[in-house]
Amino acid sequence: MASHSPIPSTSTNVDLLVALHPEATEIIQSFEFLFDDDFIRGDRHLLALTGGDGSGSVSISEMLCSFSKLRKFKQINLVKEALTMSLYLEVVDDTHVKRRYPLTKPPFVKPELDKKKREIAEVLEKSPWLTKGMLKTTGFEINAPVNPPSAEEYKRENEHYNLEESFLVRIETAINRFAARGKKHQKTHAIFESFLSFGGISCGPRQFANNHDAKQLAREGFDKEEIAQMTHHYTIAEIVKDGIVDDLITGPTWVVDFEAIAKAFLSSHFTASFDWCNEAEVMLAANILRRFYIYLILFDVCPEFKAQLTAAMKACDEAERELKDLAITDRKLPGHFNEACSKLFGDQITVNEGVKSKDWSALEDVNVLSLKPEEPLLIFKAAMYAYGSDEQLDQLESSELISTLATLTFQGTVGLEVVEIQDVSENAAKIYNDEQFLGTVVQPLAKVKCIFWDNPSADPNDLPEDVVKAYQSKNYEFLVEEEILQYCYVGTKMDVTVKELENGLMWLSSVETVYPTFFTWLPNERIYDWKEPGPPKEWMKRASERKREKFNGESVEICDDDEEGYGDASNSGPD
Structure with a gap:
């Protein structure tokens, strides 16, 4: 002692x-x-x-x-x-x-x-x-080595995968065996289960297994492999099993596509459910998916899908490389030049209506707080000297600048895809190196060209067909700070609000969401959790009755589906 x-x-x-x-x-x-x-x-x-x-x-x-x-x-x-x-x-x-x-x-x-x-x-x-x-190390760390299996380990693991069995049987076994290969920390576990659920896997013991433990099943004569399958924590969802069977009339409603699931999860589902702006979290997600795919390849779980698995691993590499830059792009856009345009023109102009005020400093834009009152005009002038057309430069020198620029010919919220990112032009470089702009808020601008992108995840709109066609056929060209564009990729997509003046000046009024080049949207986002609406519950009936009584016998039409939630999947199913 x-x-x-x-x-x-x-x-x-x-x-x-x-x-x-x-x-x-x-x-x-x-x-x-x-x-x-x-x-x-x-x-x-x-x-x-x-x-x-x-x-x-x-x-x-x-x-x-x-x-x-x-x-x-x-x-x-x-x-x-x-x-x-x-x-x-x-x-x-x-x-x-x-x-x-x-x-x-x-x-x-x-x-x-x-x-x-x-x-x-x-x-x-x-x-x-x-x-x-x-x-403590678990083997799922980002930098943990992936060692090839020994001959003994390969034989022991591979014997669980008989290629004569269906893919569904093999993949279910593989998911459960992979999940048991070492402890996963809470975040790793959450990401992996989210990924599995998105891909059509039910997370939780089979329903009948709740009342049957392994010992009881053994007493009933089942062998180890049968018991393992009967008590799997992860199982193929019934909706998926039914949908993968090729119906002679409609065809399959679910297909095996490792690459699409990897891209859709990392670009859509993961970004909506986890902190995708946190580089470590992105690396963790890509790593857990990559190790799962490596397991499937190493032990010949489904050799018929090896090409897909290789492509899925490349998607993980893309996510690691691109999402960290996308987070910076998302934070910095629309940039000072586009903010300046919004401050100078954005809230003071309506479609095809002019603004008579000649004092730019008097214009207000509550959405732009990062620039001092005198800075928007300075940024705008530098941009026009660097990239303006002859007409725009003539207007810049005009004594009636506001009235000549006042007509807003286009504004709309659209999906765009970047198709070209240009370097700072030679003339622009000279302008930005001029002493009147050095040491100010003015930064070198470069051009980015975009085309219309029909975002598959967007809510349906009721725009007239001619308006949609106008959006689709329009050429979109913006000036954005070079410092921002270095983090942007050709193929990057975004939901934005665009405004354009009569003289052709176009700017990003706001940037709602940015998406990586590999963005993929699958019906899994909506279909997997959907359930057939069930009958109204007792509390719904009582609520409807109280609402009718409130109107003292007046004849009032009540929309049960909308107001009482009868069609809500969360309330569906029998009691």
Whole structure:
């Protein structure tokens, strides 16, 4: 039993300590144990933290993160208060702790920081909700190596996949065996299950398995493989099983397409459900999908789909590379030039109506807050000098600038796809290097050309056919800061509001959503969770009756489907 000297063990008033904090005595004893002569003289890491001789002070936060013995003490302020009661330790600057007395004997190990322990401490200090167990390697980490299986492992795993069995049987087995190959942290598990659900997999034990455990099934004569299949956590959804069968009349309603599912999940479902602007989260999602596909290839689960699996892995690579840049594009668009146009023209002009005011500084745009009052005109002039047509330059010098630019000939919310990104022109480079623009808010602009894109995920619209055709046939060309376009790709898609003046000047009034080049939308988004509406529930009937009574017998038509939610899938099905 280690003991520290020359001071006797803590403790003055135990009742006072317990009143201060229920764990106060344990906190003090745990810290004193670590700073004890016998312990600290043999602990390389703590010696290094205390200056090599045990006399220095150590951050209390780092102590809590570095030593598992202390990790259970969560409230740092109460830990500090408890330590002030120690006769052996001293709290320094309200953040550090140290021994009150020097070591009685020299250390018998060389002070040396434990790199791994220090890294863990730094992570835990930044993310106190984590535990050391959550930091243990699982094999699903982004940089974890993927080693080819040994001959023994290949044989053991591959024997579960008989190519004479249907694909559905093999893939269901593979999903469950892959899911069991090592612990997954909470976020990894959430992403993987979201991916499976999106692809038509039910996550949860089979309905009949709830009342049948493995032992009971074994007693009933089922072998291990049959029991494994009967108690699978992940199963092919019935709607998918039924839909994959090729009906002679309608054909299959569900098809196997690994590449499309990977692209649709990473570009649509994942971006809607997770923090796609967080690079680490994107890398994690791409990694878990990629490792799943590698498992399917390594163990010959479905060799008939090897080309699709290879393409799906490439989609994961695309997502890693592109989504981090797309997040920057999303944050920076529409850019200062387009903001300037909105401030100068956006809210003050209606379609085919002029604005008589000649004072640009008086124009207001509540949607643009990032530019100072004098900056929009400066940005606009620089852009016109750099890229303006002769007509636009003549208008720029006109004394009636606003009236000549006042007619707005086009405005609309459309989907666009980038088809060309140009470099800053030679003439524009000279303009932006002029001393009147250097050191100002003005940044070099480049041109980006777009075409109409019919967003398959957009809500239906009731626009007249001629308006839709006008949107589709229009040439879209914008000026955007070069600093933004470096993160943009040919093929990037976006939902935007476009405005255009009579002289041809077009700008992005707003950018609602941006999509990667590989954006794919599948009916899975809507079909998989849909259920046949069931009969109205009792509470719905009661609500309808109360509504009728409210009108005192008046004849009032009530739309049950809309107002009572009879057609809502969430309320469907029998009680």
